[in-house]
Structures are given as C-alpha cells and as structure tokens.
Amino acid sequence: MRTTAIAAGFFATLVAATPAFAQTTTTPPEETSSAEETTSAPMPVWLKLSAYSGHAGEQVSVAAACDAEASPLTTRALRVTQPLAANAEGHQPWALFAETVIRDVPEGSYPVSFHCGGEPVTVYFTVLERDSSPAPGKADQSPGQTRVVPRGAPQTGDGSLAP
Numbered sequence: 001m002r003t004t005a006i007a008a009g010f011f012a013t014l015v016a017a018t019p020a021f022a023q024t025t026t027t028p029p030e031e032t033s034s035a036e037e038t039t040s041a042p043m044p045v046w047l048k049l050s051a052y053s054g055h056a057g058e059q060v061s062v063a064a065a066c067d068a069e070a071s072p073l074t075t076r077a078l079r080v081t082q083p084l085a086a087n088a089e090g091h092q093p094w095a096l097f098a099e100t101v102i103r104d105v106p107e108g109s110y111p112v113s114f115h116c117g118g119e120p121v122t123v124y125f126t127v128l129e130r131d132s133s134p135a136p137g138k139a140d141q142s143p144g145q146t147r148v149v150p151r152g153a154p155q156t157g158d159g160s161l162a163p
Contacts, residue, residue, distance in 0.1 A: 043067040043094055045116045053126035054102050060125070062098040068117030070096055077110035077125045079103050084114060102127060 043065065050061040060078060064070065073084050078100035086093050107129045113122035 045121055047114065047121045047123050049123060049125060053128055055128050056102050056104040058102050060100045060102060062100060064096040064114060065094055066096060066116035067094040071115040073098055073114050075110055075112040077103060077105055077127050078112060
C-alpha cells in the first residue's frame with residue numbers, strides 16, 4: 001500500500017510539472033545586414049563515367065552534376081548516342097545523363113569534358129588495345145595446331161568390360 005502511494009505521488013508530481021518542463025524560451029533571430037546575407041554552398045560539379053577504360057564498340061554511360069548551363073559532351077574517344085540531358089520528369093534538375101559508345105581510335109588516354117557555367121570539367125578515358133580474341137562462337141585457330149573434328153558417335157565400348 002505504501003509503494004502504491006509513493007508511486008501515485010511521484011506520478012502526480014510528474015504530471016503537474018510537465019507544463020513547466022515543456023516551456024521553452026526562444027530568442028529572436030539576430031538581425032543581419034544585407035552585406036552579411038548567408039548564401040548556400042555552391043553545388044558540386046562533377047563528371048562520372050560507368051567505365052574509365054574499354055574496347056571499341058562497348059557502351060559507356062555518363063553522369064554529370066551541374067546547376068548552371070551545361071555544354072555538350074566533347075571527346076574523341078566516345079561517340080555520343082544520347083546527349084547530356086536532365087531527367088525528363090524533372091527530378092534532380094542538376095543531374096545530367098548521357099549514353100556513349102567507344103570509338104575505334106588508337107589506344108591511349110583521351111579527355112572527356114563538358115563546361116558547366118563556362119567552367120571546364122574533365123575526366124580521362126583510356127581506350128584499350130583492340131581485342132584480338134575470337135568472337136563468341138568462333139573457334140580459336142592458333143598457328144601450328146591441327147584441329148581434329150570427331151566423326152560419328154562416341155566410341156564408348158559395348159559394355160562387356162563393365163563389372
């Protein structure tokens with residue numbers, strides 16, 4: 001009985017004190033002069049490729065961030081199949097996307113760039129040596145090796161030696 005009375009008294013005190021605890025004092029915001037106005041941080045500007053190296057004919061997706069006017073993508077290594085454009089639904093208007101295919105150019109490193117608000121943004125793409133492996137489905141004809149083509153059914157025996 002005594003425990004119940006103590007708990008009830010504690011609960012009543014807590015309920016009675018809640019409005020006092022809930023009160024908060026606020027201070028008015030400080031006045032700022034027009035010269036001290038705060039500005040938001042500038043949006044980061046970047047250019048990213050889905051791959052930074054590859055062989056001729058492979059596809060490479062491009063993503064860029066620019067909250068200003070963006071120029072078209074320029075590069076000798078990639079042929080632009082879909083130019084830099086924002087999402088058609090208007091999501092993240094600063095995000096731009098493009099699709100490209102690697103051109104048949106000599107191997108080496110090539111700049112890939114665009115301008116955001118007049119400032120250049122550049123990354124480098126490496127075109128790899130032309131792939132000399134055979135196309136899928138074609139046999140490898142190495143010099144000096146004779147290819148033997150089997151004829152007829154496999155010769156597995158008649159089963160007379162089976163245990």
